[in-house]
Amino acid sequence: MTDSSELTSRVHLVTATPWQQAVDCYFNPDDDVDIDDLRFGFPGRWDAGDLFVVVTTDSHTPAIIVVEESETDSDATRSHEHTYMGPFDFGLSIAAVEARLATTLPAEAATLAPKLGERLLQAIESEASDPTSWRELDERGCLADVADWPPHDSWAPCACCGRHSYDGVELEQHALADEHEQEFFGFGPLTVCMPCHDRLHRPLAPGADDVMFGFRPLCPSCSAMRTFRVIWGMPAGPPGPGTDIAGCVITSPFTPEYRCGECDYVWTDDDEAYRPLPPEDTDARVRARIDTAPPGVYRPFSRVTEPGRVIVGDYMARQVSSSSAWGPGVVHEL
Ligand SMILES: [Zn+2]
Ligand SMILES: [Zn+2]
Ligand SMILES: [Zn+2]
Known part of the structure; x- marks a missing residue:
């Protein structure tokens, strides 16, 4: 950011709802995220170079998600912005910023008085570098x-x-x-x-x-996030939601560690539990682990493509190369 003592642009509060879609819009790298209902509330007028402090107003804790600089004025048919500060991972609490300012901010989209806008940017910078504990x-x-x-x-x-x-x-x-x-x-x-x-x-x-x-692996088969931990034998107390009790009899060739809540696929993270694929086998459904990206190969972070993740699918030998996700030595027979 520029030195705020030289700030000449105006600062506006812009609202973003629903907050989950605002989070997906700024942070989720997957290409199938649903942000159809995402709406921004703008003040009446702004100029190119003005700053938008984007606030999620419907989250449990209203929060600043990003500060953007507008490249267009309010008369433009399409608005364009670029990031000025942030985006802030998991948001900056508005209440914490207000405590730093010793004043409350408008709850709706608004244009701030120049002095308050300048102080707000300073407070955002301080809160971003040293967040107030929620416990306070x-x-x-x-x-x-x-x-x-x-x-x-x-x-x-x-x-x-x-x-x-x-x-x-x-x-x-x-x-x-x-x-x-x-x-x-x-x-x-x-x-x-x-x-x-x-x-x-x-x-x-x-x-x-x-x-x-979020602590569990994604389903190797369908990439669902809600996967259940399988506990064997008698736990010390009720296992709690998100956990299956499997008793003592193991019927599959390996001891399942997880079950997918969507497709019921069961698996273990232990590669040793599966046999390596014979090299002549070219037409099989297999279990594999996504390789780490070789140098120079761009792979943006996403849980679906994250290195080390177990996946299952049809094995096509000709597509396995050193730059493939299906790296050598990680393929197992199902
Ligand atoms: Zn709590
Ligand atoms: Zn914990
Ligand atoms: Zn699944």
Whole structure:
């Protein structure tokens, strides 16, 4: 950004809803994301060179997602912007920025007075480099809520990452705010480790169920994100949502570790459980692992193409080369 003491352009607040589609618009590299309902609310007039502070107003915690500079004025038939600051991973809390400014900002699209606009940019820069802890503001009232609850069960692992207190993490309780989270986990408090609790309180964090599934591999067969962990034998306590209890009898040639919630494909991450593909076999459905990208091959980060991911599909030997996702030595018979 330019030195804000020389700022001559005006600063406008621009709203973006629904917030999940704004997040997808700025952060999701997959080409099939649904942003059809994404709407931006602009102030009445602006000039080329003005700055838009884009705010998600319908998120649990209203948040700044990006600051953009407009290349066109409000009379242009098509607006063009480029990024000025951000985009900010998981958002910057508006309440935290307001606390730095010691004033409240308009809740709708608005053009700010020059002095306030300048101070806002400084506050955004400070908040981006040293974010205020959610525990200071407790915007969602989680700390106030959980103070009244009995302590969590000592055997319970973190509902998101699955770690226990004996793994060296401190566990605490989190109040679920969202209806779909309550449907998935139930209405009680959720036991989570401190790092996951911090993850859940980022202004533009996904729900606790999505944070949990984010720790799991994608389905190798259909790329679904909601994959269930399979637990064998008798666990110490109820396994919790997102987990299958499989009893003690293993019927497949390997011990399944995961089950896809969409297509029911079961697999283990352990390559040793599968036989390597005979070299003469050219027409088989196989299990493979996406290779790391060789130098010079551009592969933007996406969970679907992330290096090391297990995938299954039809094997075509002629397409396997050193630059292929299906690198040598990683193909297994299904
Ligand atoms: Zn955790
Ligand atoms: Zn919480
Ligand atoms: Zn699947």
